[in-house]
Amino acid sequence: MKKYYSCNSIYFLFLVGLFINFCQGQINTSAPKEKYIAPKQSPKIIGTPPSLVPNPTPTNDPSLVSQYIRTIFQDSKGNYWFGPAGQSVARYDEKTLQYYSRTEFFHGNSKADPNFNSVHAIAEDKKGNIWFGTDCGAVKYDGKTFRSYTEEDGLRNITVGRKSILVDKNGTVWVGTSGGVFRFNPSADNTGGKSFLPFDLLSTIKVKDIMEDKTGNIWFASQDNGVFRYDGKTIENIMEKEGLGDNYAGGMAQDKTGNFWFTMKDGICRYDPSASTGTDTKAFTSITTKDGLGGSEVWGIYIEKSGIIWITSRGSTTRYDPSIDISNPKAFTVFTEKDGINCCVQSMYQDKAGNMWWGAGAGLYRFDGKRFYQVKQNGPW
Template sequence: MKKHYLQSQIYLFLLLIIGVMSCDGQNKTDNQVVTNAIKSAKIIKPQGIYKDAAIGTGMQDKAGNIWFGSNGEGVYRYDGKTFTHFTTKDGLDNNIVYSILEDKTGNIWVGTKTGLNRYVPTTPPSAGGKAFTQIPIIVNRGNNSSLLNGVWSMMQDKKGTIWLGTDEGVYCYNPSTMLGGGSIYFTRFLDDSNIINKDTLKLKAIFSILEDKSGKIWFGACMNEGISRYDGKTLTNIIPYNDIRRVNKIIEDRSGNLLFASSFNGVCRYEPSALLKVGGKAFSKNVFMRKQGYQGNILKDKSGNIWFDENNGLGFYDGTKHKILTEKDGLPTSNMFPILEDKSGNIWFSSIGMGLYKYDEKSFTNFSE
């Protein structure tokens, strides 16, 4: 995919998904590095040039903090009481955030429009009091040059390897492999000559990476390559781009089927078990019969329920019934985007203008100004 096309699509992709306290100085709270980041009781309205900025990604760390990434307003961390706001002033290379990951050692990784950043909770701030450190993607041993490289997706597999889906391809990082001086060493996945790649895949601009229950790695691409799968030896194009087009998110349901949030074909499904049946159809488009339109995200909660954004509300599927929830059902807005489920079972949703809401199975709580 050509890079100028990606840049032109950035705003559309992130637009559709979807009292301030003084600086804290350099101190630690609950073993968290706070530095100069601003704390507030709620998510504040967009302060930058993107007035329709929205939260597009999120995750909860081992300590219980919830991290939210936005398209223009940097990163927010919620500790259960207040939000701490991190931007380029706190070391991020860009305030347009695509992905967030906590690794197995508790470090927080943030992928942005232009690079990769890391937050280490147990380490004092870097020189100048910055909470985040920018991590160059070093592509060759001894080569200290980095790529201006958007990091769209991240995943750490069962073996501990961190996978990055970037503009320039998929890169991997093994935390046990370090360069001299403590530099982080990335390898380009397709540079491994042992990988069988008969479909000559490039794996550029991968918007979602998933490791399924059996350990296979799935890749969802923005353009050209659709859905691909790596089984440990062979990389195979499973669903051609022309059949599914752009894929924004991959999840695995409780039956072992793969669900894909696609931009132009709604929620699609791949059923591996169907391949064992005579005349079985493994791939189905728009399984919830959604009206034509953008499909930004899809979320599976602990009960196995599926949540996804709808044209004028929120999609919900409990394994048997499909419902479209609207403002008549108590939604605070018709434009809602599922972000994550926290450890308490609450579902968090976002909307344009930095809207943020928590649903506790009974009602919605607004966490934005």
């Protein structure tokens, strides 16, 4: 039996649909999707948070995880490690936020304590040990105690560069300092010998970053001599004369397509190895404020798993979508303090769940897809 609807019935259904659409709001498919941040219970605070740093002016908020956070890392157990300025490290495991004292951190090395400033790099080896790079040497945490390594253990220089501890695919621990590169020797460490051996091919450079690429090459960014690539046998040096934007290379990253990205003093530089033929500078592309970066004094670079590239500089943080042509202004989104992020970003990190974290000059930050928000000692985590 066929059903017939009157004009009044159709009009009534139209009004119902209009009312529902009005209450829910129209869907804007072009707007960035905000991530749902699941509320977590405030952690128990263990230890003493670092003092506020009066540089240039101290914040008046003692509830921050730390005023400055130099580095962020998540270990294989899911614990988060933070490197606050002026103190050793803090660990967050969803139940507790634990601050370790300098005495705990520099166990067995009291000489380093008075001169210590902050942790610059964090990595985990295949045995689950957590390694920290500081301005007073390297430190290893075995899950119970911290072990400090300095000149007595083979490090000729103890100022470890930012992001300059690497555990490669073979399990080798690399440490880059202001006076060369060193490799950890586990057998010597177990027998009381020199735990670190100098990497003679790079014995004097000032290292700012170390990374391993998709094919197993180890890359070193230097303060004065561009970047170096080690293939297991030989070293190749890439400098400004080869097409690199500057001989100062502060940070590095490799994207999904195999391109390399380097931070320069006035921007970033993309290196496409497939386009490289000797000294052909077509393999290099420099990107500066003229193209859309938010600032010229670039501090850091990080590439999300999605391919989005984040660039930090004095006064701003830039989100760059490399899938959009560089000539299109939509490729760059510049965030400043009005968007919730403090200007002095010290570190960036993406955790195993895909969440991005920032350590800035006013604490720890997350991003909900539209704006930045602070993560304080009590959350929201």
